[in-house]
Amino acid sequence: MGKRSFLAHYATGKTFVMKANGARIVYAKSVREVINEFATKHHIHQLMTDVFYSGTSNQVSKALVRGKYALVPSGGLKNENTIFYMSHLVIDTHYDPQVGMILCFKDQTGDGLIKLVVEVSKATFLRHLDTAVEVGKTQLEFKDNCLKLFGSTSIWEAETSAERTKLERLEKIRIKTILLQFSERVYGEVDLKECEEFVERYLFKPYRI
Numbered sequence: 001m002g003k004r005s006f007l008a009h010y011a012t013g014k015t016f017v018m019k020a021n022g023a024r025i026v027y028a029k030s031v032r033e034v035i036n037e038f039a040t041k042h043h044i045h046q047l048m049t050d051v052f053y054s055g056t057s058n059q060v061s062k063a064l065v066r067g068k069y070a071l072v073p074s075g076g077l078k079n080e081n082t083i084f085y086m087s088h089l090v091i092d093t094h095y096d097p098q099v100g101m102i103l104c105f106k107d108q109t110g111d112g113l114i115k116l117v118v119e120v121s122k123a124t125f126l127r128h129l130d131t132a133v134e135v136g137k138t139q140l141e142f143k144d145n146c147l148k149l150f151g152s153t154s155i156w157e158a159e160t161s162a163e164r165t166k167l168e169r170l171e172k173i174r175i176k177t178i179l180l181q182f183s184e185r186v187y188g189e190v191d192l193k194e195c196e197e198f199v200e201r202y203l204f205k206p207y208r209i
Contacts, residue, residue, distance in 0.1 A: 003020050004017055004071075005086055005089050006084060006086065006103070007031065007034060007035075009030075009080045009083075013028065020086075021109070022108045035071075038071065042066065047174065047177060047178065049062055049064075049065070052065070052142075055138060055170070056134055058127050058128075058131045060131045061077045063131075064084075065136050065139065066139070068088060068136055070135075070136055071085070072084065074124075081118070082120070085103060085116070090104065092104040096117075100121070101122060101125045102117055138166070138170075141166065175203055180192065180195055
């Protein structure tokens with residue numbers, strides 16, 4: 001997903017990007033613009049991002065996640081020191097109390113490493129990374145369960161109760177979120193109880209002839 005190693009705020013309206021091949025580029029666009037274009041290009045949607053992050057326990061800025069690939073913020077989005085990095089391209093990290101987190105990327109032009117220093121606490125950095133990894137794993141589980149649901153495996157190979165519970169919970173959140181946003185934007189009001197009752201009553205109602 002993407003060919004960038006990391007990107008960071010460079011100056012007002014400008015973003016520094018290091019690509020996976022080691023090329024350095026400064027774009028005449030803000031970090032927000034670059035990130036939004038990236039999300040659009042790679043079909044990372046707000047709804048499903050919100051749904052998958054709803055199952056995590058950490059309050060973090062959301063990464064752009066597609067399974068085992070993730071463009072992860074190092075910290076809060078309002079902090080200009082926050083960078084976004086492709087987690088699968090990081091080959092090592094360590095923390096220096098004097099400077100912050102140090103990320104190591106392979107230098108594609110040689111045998112060395114490219115080291116990036118990020119002004120962020122170890123706890124904040126790991127909280128964002130671990131949550132993005134958790135979201136990626138949940139996405140892959142969701143995909144596998146959907147494949148089972150739509151017959152990619154034997155019809156007699158049922159999901160475990162844990163798999164079914166997770167799949168149904170994510171689907172409930174997704175549909176409820178759509179209903180709530182639709183109600184608010186079209187009617188100007190939200191009836192949470194009615195939306196929840198509709199989802200519970202209809203979404204997983206067994207087929208009947």
